[in-house]
Amino acid sequence: MSHTAPASAPPRGELAARVERVTKSYGSGDAEVRALDDVTVGIPKGRFTAIMGPSGSGKSTLMHCMAGLDAVTSGEVFIGDIELTRLDDKRLTRLRRDRVGFIFQAFNLVPTLSALENITLPLDIAGRKADQAWLDTVIDTVGLRPRLKHRPSELSGGQQQRVACARALASRPEIIFADEPTGNLDSRSGAEVLAFLRSSVREMGQTIVMVTHDPAAAAYSDEVLFLQDGRIVDTMADPTAEKVLERMKGFDLPKVVAP
Numbered sequence: 001m002s003h004t005a006p007a008s009a010p011p012r013g014e015l016a017a018r019v020e021r022v023t024k025s026y027g028s029g030d031a032e033v034r035a036l037d038d039v040t041v042g043i044p045k046g047r048f049t050a051i052m053g054p055s056g057s058g059k060s061t062l063m064h065c066m067a068g069l070d071a072v073t074s075g076e077v078f079i080g081d082i083e084l085t086r087l088d089d090k091r092l093t094r095l096r097r098d099r100v101g102f103i104f105q106a107f108n109l110v111p112t113l114s115a116l117e118n119i120t121l122p123l124d125i126a127g128r129k130a131d132q133a134w135l136d137t138v139i140d141t142v143g144l145r146p147r148l149k150h151r152p153s154e155l156s157g158g159q160q161q162r163v164a165c166a167r168a169l170a171s172r173p174e175i176i177f178a179d180e181p182t183g184n185l186d187s188r189s190g191a192e193v194l195a196f197l198r199s200s201v202r203e204m205g206q207t208i209v210m211v212t213h214d215p216a217a218a219a220y221s222d223e224v225l226f227l228q229d230g231r232i233v234d235t236m237a238d239p240t241a242e243k244v245l246e247r248m249k250g251f252d253l254p255k256v257v258a259p
């Protein structure tokens with residue numbers, strides 16, 4: 001069986017993850033910040049979903065809650081059929097390790113390990129053997145073959161982020177969460193990473209959720225969810241940078257404060 005063949009598209013409407021009436025507050029009393037306010041949303045399988053919104057709108061909080069990196073104040077969070085708030089720490093850690101991939105703005109590579117060792121690290125920690133054919137596909141798709149023995153410090157920012165992408169894909173997770181994955185990259189390296197993320201969705205059937213504040217990055221996705229003040233206020237299918245930018249302009253209006 002070829003590992004490069006596109007995964008058969010999952011039935012429309014099937015969800016890789018979802019949150020139901022999720023609220024997340026930081027602090028209490030006068031100092032309470034409601035980062036998520038009664039959010040209900042599903043992430044479709046085999047699609048590239050972008051979460052957009054102004055700074056402080058709750059994007060990272062939503063991603064962290066969806067991925068089980070952060071506990072919600074109320075509501076339910078599902079990865080596949082599994083409800084995360086019912087899991088103890090040990091089960092939650094195992095679920096994240098076995099079923100979820102992460103890509104962060106700061107790459108988070110281990111400086112003393114080679115690119116290849118970084119890519120296989122999560123599998124090594126889990127005591128799982130890499131599927132060599134799949135690993136080869138991932139490495140060739142991100143174009144890292146000539147750089148596998150290099151340490152992160154010997155790689156450009158774009159190459160480091162491609163290592164982080166390969167690391168996230170190596171275990172074929174059910175869902176990958178990426179928080180501002182191009183935030184530290186110049187526009188050319190950013191475009192390479194985004195093109196790769198999109199092709200991993202189109203050609204490998206991967207499910208990706210990407211948090212970004214950049215309309216050009218969101219344009220690589222299949223659908224954009226817009227967050228404002230901790231609520232999903234809009235969605236946009238088949239986005240372009242221009243359409244997203246236009247929608248975002250509506251968020252920058254100063255708030256009218258009632259007297």
Ligand SMILES: Nc1ncnc2c1ncn2[C@@H]1O[C@H](COP(=O)(O)OP(=O)(O)O)[C@@H](O)[C@H]1O
Nearest residue numbers: 026033035053054055056057058059060061062
């Ligand atoms: N650990 C925290 N403690 C207190 N407030 C937080 C914390 N993390 C986020 N917030 C607040 O929650 C809101 C949403 O933050 P965040 O999810 O980081 O927004 P975004 O990623 O869209 O910029 C902001 O008002 C932010 O200040």
Ligand SMILES: [Mg+2]
Nearest residue numbers: 059060061211
């Ligand atoms: Mg953020």
